[in-house]
Amino acid sequence: MGVDSQYVELAAEVFRLLADPTRIRLVLALRGGELPVHRLAELVGKSPTTVSQHLAKLRWGRLVLTRQEGNKVFYRLADQHARTLVAEAVFQAEHALEPQTAHERAGVPLGATVEDGAGPAGAPGTAALGTQGPA
Numbered sequence: 001m002g003v004d005s006q007y008v009e010l011a012a013e014v015f016r017l018l019a020d021p022t023r024i025r026l027v028l029a030l031r032g033g034e035l036p037v038h039r040l041a042e043l044v045g046k047s048p049t050t051v052s053q054h055l056a057k058l059r060w061g062r063l064v065l066t067r068q069e070g071n072k073v074f075y076r077l078a079d080q081h082a083r084t085l086v087a088e089a090v091f092q093a094e095h096a097l098e099p100q101t102a103h104e105r106a107g108v109p110l111g112a113t114v115e116d117g118a119g120p121a122g123a124p125g126t127a128a129l130g131t132q133g134p135a
Helices: 008-017 021-030 037-044 048-060 080-097
Strands: 064-069 072-077
Touching: 008 048, 021 037, 021 048, 021 072, 021 080, 037 048, 037 072, 048 064, 072 080
Parallel strands: none
Antiparallel strands: 064 072
């Protein structure tokens, strides 16, 4: 993948979609599996209407998928890429604020991914990030 990749513009759009704290929190909340809107609203501390609007944008960007059961709509991450991207962004934010980050204290090597057991889904000491432990 080079600087002239056809995906650069689309990648920039993904970053724009994720450039909102509520949407980042929604991705973090969905890393453990699908959840209905009302539960996501509780987890991120926003109204169901606000959460629905953010989820609609994430759905438009193909970052989340839905499943309907009766009158409830359940959301889940479309794949692990959004999860990994958000985890890396949180790691970067940690580096900006902490001399030694939680994932460094946990012994997670540089470049490890969430799938490797790193990051908000696996690193101890990330409770301040609003994470719940292994997904």
